[in-house]
Amino acid sequence: xxxxxxxxxxxxxxxxxxxxxxxxxxxxxxxxxxxxxxxxxxxxxxxxxxxxxxxxxxxxxxxxxxxxxxxxxxxxxxxxxxxxxxxxxxxxxxxxxxxxxxxxxxxxxxxxxxxxxxxxxxxxxxxxxxxxxxxxxxxxxxxxxxxxxxxxxxxxxxxxxxxxxxxxxxxxxxxxxxxxxxxxxxxxxxxxxxxxxxxxxxxxxxxxxxxxxxxxxxxxxxxxxxxxxxxxxxxxxxxxxxxxxxxxxxxxxxxxxxxxxxxxxxxxxxxxxxxxxxxxxxxxxxxxxxxxxxxxxxxxxxxxxxxxxxxxxxxxxxxxxxxxxxxxxxxxxxxxxxxxxxxxxxxxxxxxxxxxxxxxxxxxxxxxxxxxxxxxxxxxxxxxxxxxxxxxxxxxxxxxxxxxxxxxxxxxxxxxxxxxxxxxxxxxxxxxxx
Numbered sequence: 126x127x128x129x130x131x132x133x134x135x136x137x138x139x140x141x142x143x144x145x146x147x148x149x150x151x152x153x154x155x156x157x158x159x160x161x162x163x164x165x166x167x168x169x170x171x172x173x174x175x176x177x178x179x180x181x182x183x184x185x186x187x188x189x190x191x192x193x194x195x196x197x198x199x200x201x202x203x204x205x206x207x208x209x210x211x212x213x214x215x216x217x218x219x220x221x222x223x224x225x226x227x228x229x230x231x232x233x234x235x236x237x238x239x240x241x242x243x244x245x246x247x248x249x250x251x252x253x254x255x256x257x258x259x260x261x262x263x264x265x266x267x268x269x270x271x272x273x274x275x276x277x278x279x280x281x282x283x284x285x286x287x288x289x290x291x292x293x294x295x296x297x298x299x300x301x302x303x304x305x306x307x308x309x310x311x312x313x314x315x316x317x318x319x320x321x322x323x324x325x326x327x328x329x330x331x332x333x334x335x336x337x338x339x340x341x342x343x344x345x346x347x348x349x350x351x352x353x354x355x356x357x358x359x360x361x362x363x364x365x366x367x368x369x370x371x372x373x374x375x376x377x378x379x380x381x382x383x384x385x386x387x388x389x390x391x392x393x394x395x396x397x398x399x400x401x402x403x404x405x406x407x408x409x410x411x412x413x414x415x416x417x418x419x420x421x422x423x424x425x426x427x428x429x430x431x432x433x434x435x436x437x438x439x440x441x442x443x444x445x446x447x448x449x450x451x452x453x454x455x456x457x458x459x460x461x462x463x464x465x466x467x468x469x470x471x472x473x474x475x476x477x478x479x480x481x482x483x484x485x486x487x488x489x490x491x492x493x494x495x496x497x498x499x500x501x502x503x504x505x506x507x508x509x510x511x512x513x514x515x516x517x518x519x520x521x522x523x524x525x526x527x528x529x530x531x532x533x534x535x536x537x538x539x540x541x542x543x544x545x546x547x548x549x550x551x552x553x554x555x556x557x558x559x
């Protein structure tokens with residue numbers, strides 16, 4: 126055993142030593158690791174918490190102690206004008222003068238607040254090293270690195286350029302591999318797996334013998350295109366990027382499934398105005414998602430696309446497992462940033478999940494989405510986006526999106542406003558019985 130990875134017991138020892146204000150060199154002697162290993166572990170696995178101290182709410186604005194605008198920027202605050210900003214934890218969400226105050230102690234070892242004597246009175250953002258959280262993140266990254274296809278985007282394109290045209294000519298995969306052994310260094314089973322998962326432009330229906338086979342009872346698990354897609358794009362990375370760029374609006378991505386193996390919806394939720402788009406896809410694969418984003422990029426143009434898609438947050442579904450193709454245009458230029466929620470944590474993009482309840486009022490669970498057209502799905506979303514929301518001051522998502530981004534983008538996206546008395550949020554909308 127090479128003993129290259131830290132164990133849970135070693136991480137617990139690191140956490141206890143940090144709580145006792147020990148140096149990295151001293152901790153390294155305890156767990157028999159180099160001090161640089163301990164430093165990298167702490168800095169890469171730390172968690173961020175926006176919380177205050179006992180009887181002190183979180184507030185990390187640099188002007189909180191001498192701000193004279195308290196009460197004037199909090200229209201929704203029930204304590205308006207009754208307390209100073211330094212004792213209020215909500216001002217920074219609304220104040221245009223907010224400037225974050227970082228803790229200078231976090232710029233040097235040990236880079237975390239474990240064992241800090243000022244912890245009981247500090248109201249700034251805190252960084253902690255927690256052994257259980259660090260172990261969980263390590264296991265997730267290890268699991269991701271061992272799943273999916275060991276295939277880069279360039280290798281996939283090279284394979285597709287060789288294999289798909291020959292399949293569409295009626296050739297079998299066995300015949301293709303025998304006659305192209307120099308350019309295809311993969312076994313027959315692997316190529317069948319790639320074809321079955323929809324990675325190639327050629328599909329199973331292009332294989333004459335395979336379409337006659339009876340489907341297996343157990344459906345194969347959808348695999349990721351890029352097995353390391355989460356590296357540098359975790360939810361912790363998202364929070365760091367969000368804190369550094371608070372003005373960039375967040376767009377949440379998800380899928381709505383009708384029946385297993387059938388058509389699915391790609392939903393795109395703009396968190397600030399609460400407007401949601403939905404696109405019908407014949408299968409839940411990454412290529413269909415990439416095609417939609419490329420179409421939107423072409424339709425909106427570079428400037429408008431970056432304005433609304435600069436920061437995207439998705440779940441861990443295989444349909445979002447080719448982040449490079451989503452983030453970059455055809456010339457390789459970065460057009461947006463994509464991050465992933467933690468596994469089994471739908472609350473981290475709760476705004477998108479909550480808006481799905483409107484879709485389920487019109488298309489209940491278990492209904493095959495394949496019987497609808499994109500025009501019907503767009504009509505459904507027009508009715509949902511025109512529905513007023515109390516949290517938006519009884520304004521509709523359509524009106525809020527128009528206020529933030531303008532009417533032109535709505536027109537380019539094909540979003541239309543439905544008058545209030547004409548809105549239908551029942552299955553009869555798509556059945557034509559209203």
